[in-house]
Amino acid sequence: xxxxxxxxxxxxxxxxxxxxxxxxxxxxxxxxxxxxxxxxxxxxxxxxxxxxxxxxxxxxxxxxxxxxxxxxxxxxxxxxxxxxxxxxxxxxxxxxxxxxxxxxxxxxxxxxxxxxxxxxxxxxxxxxxxxxxxxxxxxxxxxxxxxxxxxxxxxxxxxxxxxxxxxxxxxxxxxxxxxxxxxxxxxxxxxxxxxxxxxxxxxxxxxxxxxxxxxxxxxxxxxxxxxxxxxxxxxxxxxxxxxxxxxxxxxxxxxxxxxxxxxxxxxxxxxxxxxxxxxxxxxxxxxxxxxxxxxxxxxxxxxxxxxxxxxxxxxxxxxxxxxxxxxxxxxxxxxxxxxxxxxxxxxxxxxxxxxxxxxxxxxxxxxxxxxxxxxxxxxxxxxxxxxxxxxxxxxxxxxxxxxxxxxxxxxx
Numbered sequence: 001x002x003x004x005x006x007x008x009x010x011x012x013x014x015x016x017x018x019x020x021x022x023x024x025x026x027x028x029x030x031x032x033x034x035x036x037x038x039x040x041x042x043x044x045x046x047x048x049x050x051x052x053x054x055x056x057x058x059x060x061x062x063x064x065x066x067x068x069x070x071x072x073x074x075x076x077x078x079x080x081x082x083x084x085x086x087x088x089x090x091x092x093x094x095x096x097x098x099x100x101x102x103x104x105x106x107x108x109x110x111x112x113x114x115x116x117x118x119x120x121x122x123x124x125x126x127x128x129x130x131x132x133x134x135x136x137x138x139x140x141x142x143x144x145x146x147x148x149x150x151x152x153x154x155x156x157x158x159x160x161x162x163x164x165x166x167x168x169x170x171x172x173x174x175x176x177x178x179x180x181x182x183x184x185x186x187x188x189x190x191x192x193x194x195x196x197x198x199x200x201x202x203x204x205x206x207x208x209x210x211x212x213x214x215x216x217x218x219x220x221x222x223x224x225x226x227x228x229x230x231x232x233x234x235x236x237x238x239x240x241x242x243x244x245x246x247x248x249x250x251x252x253x254x255x256x257x258x259x260x261x262x263x264x265x266x267x268x269x270x271x272x273x274x275x276x277x278x279x280x281x282x283x284x285x286x287x288x289x290x291x292x293x294x295x296x297x298x299x300x301x302x303x304x305x306x307x308x309x310x311x312x313x314x315x316x317x318x319x320x321x322x323x324x325x326x327x328x329x330x331x332x333x334x335x336x337x338x339x340x341x342x343x344x345x346x347x348x349x350x351x352x353x354x355x356x357x358x359x360x361x362x363x364x365x366x367x368x369x370x371x372x373x374x375x376x377x378x379x380x381x382x383x384x385x386x387x388x389x390x391x392x393x394x395x396x397x398x399x400x401x402x403x404x405x406x407x408x409x410x411x412x
Contacts, residue, residue: 023047023160025060025126027145029176033183033209034135037072040145040178042107042126046119048162054118057110057161060126065143066093066103069131069178077125080109089127105129110161118162131178139182144175183209185325187222187291189310191341195348195355195379197300199234202310202343204271204291208284210327216283219274219326222291227308228267231296231343232257239290242273249273253292269294274326283327302345309342351398351409353378359409361402367395384409 024045030038042062046055058080064071074089081087088108095101107127111118147158190203204224208217220242226233236253243249252272259265271292275283346357353363353370367382369375371392382390385397400406 025158026174027176029178031179031181032133033181034133034137036133038131038178040129044126045123046121046160048121053162054120055160055162056118059159060107063102063104063146068137068141068143069133071105071129072132073130074107075128076109077127079119079124084111085109086112133180137180139180142177142179144177185209189341191343193344193346194298196298196302198298200296200343202294202296206291207288208286210286215327216285217325217327218283221324222271225266225268225311230302230306230308231298233269233294234297235295236271237293238273239292241284241289248275250276296343298345304345304347307342307344309340348380350381351384353382355379364395364398381410386410
């Protein structure tokens with residue numbers, strides 16, 4: 001026989017002997033904070049006992065760590081939720097159903113009779129399990145579902161029922177778990193830039209995650225220091241989340257440009273707000289909030305490109321001062337993460353008469369108002385044609401520069 005023909009004949013006969021159907025199970029886990037309700041998915045791959053086989057029942061026993069979470073609900077997957085399938089899922093968080101005493105559940109669905117719509121071979125979402133992470137769980141804790149319940153008497157195994165009968169085995173499954181996240185309160189600064197003498201608004205933002213599910217801010221205290229050779233603080237405006245119309249929040253912000261409030265003697269501010277009755281009013285929920293806007297006045301004597309960043313790490317103080325939140329669970333102090341965004345002093349742009357840090361038609365209007373004695377003096381250099389005086393010729397010069405590509409201001 002031709003060798004090539006022999007290979008083709010053998011290849012045609014081999015698959016029936018060596019290919020095996022492989023049922024399997026895996027878990028798609030989730031992560032969350034204390035008290036969160038998270039959902040884990042249970043997927044199964046059904047291959048049956050042979051070509052054309054179909055699933056008519058499945059039973060999936062699971063265990064998990066009761067110190068991490070409790071099971072709240074089981075929702076059977078859509079492939080098994082029609083009128084032909086019945087759901088007999090059970091949850092046992094307390095471990096009362098016989099040895100060993102562990103938290104367990106049984107995710108099960110079946111056809112009441114041989115007539116119906118059995119599950120076809122392939123991949124199916126068996127169920128979604130909602131689990132509540134305990135408030136007592138520690139960040140970093142986790143629990144994986146365990147389907148190998150051989151410690152039970154009698155042993156319990158994952159099983160499919162198909163048209164050919166019951167198949168019992170220890171399935172393969174992923175090690176994906178329920179993970180407990182760490183809460184991460186943080187603070188960051190949105191700086192600004194300006195000319196010497198400018199008032200620069202700086203935003204202070206906070207990310208509050210609290211100590212557990214449903215936590216809320218009832219007070220915060222943000223101490224900040226800055227470089228007094230660069231600027232002074234003129235005003236603090238508390239963010240809108242903490243200054244509503246019900247007047248349940250009180251602003252206790254303070255400015256200390258002179259450094260009189262104890263060592264070290266540096267300029268500092270305290271951005272503070274609090275509720276008078278934390279349990280009676282409306283605390284601010286977990287999430288991102290605009291704590292305050294601080295108005296910094298850049299000193300006239302500052303030379304560009306000087307800058308100052310706000311510092312929340314005030315460990316040199318006696319006693320030490322940290323960013324603090326007060327929530328419905330108690331008081332939390334920590335050293336926050338924050339951006340290094342700063343107040344930057346920039347060089348003056350000749351021709352920027354209104355000090356908006358760009359040269360535009362608004363500067364022509366500004367110069368015109370000043371020339372005809374109805375507006376304030378131009379900021380910086382108003383004599384853009386360098387003839388020794390500020391006149392309508394300077395406004396015309398700016399117009400040529402903006403609209404016709406004329407020479408730059410202060411460079412005739």
